Amino acid sequence: MIIKCIAVDDEPIALNLVASYIEQTPFLQLVDKCTSAIAVLRILQENPDIQLLFLDIRMADLSGMELAKIIDQGTSRKDRRIIFTTAYDQYALEGYKVGALDYLLKPFNFADFSRAAAKAFEYFSMFEEQKISPVVQTAGNQVEKNYIYLKVEYQLVKVDTDRILYIEGLKDYVKVYLDNEAKPILTLTSLKNLEEKLPTDKFKRLHRSYIVALDKVKAVTKNSLQVAGITVHVSEQYRDVFADFLRGWV
Template sequence: MEIVRRYCERSGGIELQTYSSPRSGMQRIREWQPDVVLLDIEMSGTSGIELARQLPTSCCLIFTTAYAQYALEGFEVNAVDFLHKPFFYERFERAMQKARQWVRMHDLLRTSESAVRQLLLKSDYKTISVSIDTILYIESIDNYVKVHLADGTSMLSKIPLHIVEGQLPQGEFIRIHRSFLVARCRIARFSKTEIILEKDGKALPIGRKYMDNLKLLKLRK
């Protein structure tokens, strides 16, 4: 990997970390979530193809190997390029240009998806955007809703609960009471009378009218 280190220094703007142990490297990848992973195919006791299948989807993959016969398998696991050793700087730089383009497109897609997963609410004469993925539950209080978030904060908006429910992704939230709408993925456990939320263990009551919703939840969990 010394040649890759020199090429990265020459290219500039690249922070490189190298690992000789596949296990340690994969653990670090999961923690660090790097933009680009350069991976060999034949390693002692480990297949780079199999490791590639375990990479986070946010990582762009480039194979670096002396074994050209693996090129087809490499592209089957969505590698953006295949550097056949030995390779020169110009070839390395072309691969990095492909990786940069892949990362830019991935970031644009992620930003677009994030923008879609927003709940827009009026609060204090302002429109506030709330990430749907941060919502624990939504509480109806008279003509208002109180949106409770995973970080412990909340916000109040003058809008009926059923209107908010119609703006949320179908199937991701469940009505458990006339006053409560809960994110499915935030439910730690439930009984016949209440659900317990993950994070802070808060208990919310289950209305008799909504018990069938919980039966559906039980089937899906």
């Protein structure tokens, strides 16, 4: 996924720094840069697909805060967001009031910029996922999808849930093991977040580090199960869930 950006700052040195950071970030695309907040209105009109503004607050013609209140972003338009850049920390609260995604306090380095950019990537990934995989409803009832989208590096990957064998949670990542795939998919998310996306009648979390596809279980004991060549020992907190599964397994 590529996020289209514009950099706005009335100080040329600061503007060029932000522009260079954007160009060094694989999932960001610099559409334009300018030193005037008023010029932004024209640029946005000519480029309605711009999604992210790196916007200075104190500028001569129109402040970034005033511009944020004029343009569509945040609540009224969820596919356009702002990251403020400023040397004045007193604007932080006001920035969040106008729906800013983040707030970079000058002077900031590439590491600071990358953290804000990563927050933007996370936001737009979730937005795209909701847009391309809406919940289907028939006769007023929610219908479960047979696929999910996972963030893998800088793209969204569609995964057929019928192919999932089991899911292993690590510290900051999750490994998703698929049928007929030698290597798992590695995605930056939490096991809890992924658990909420999966159909509850097909997947169960039976250990703090594992979610199992119930129809892929090959063998069970009173406190463990085997799936795809591994043994998952059921944690104490999931004993009741496992007991319900055992009653319907045979």
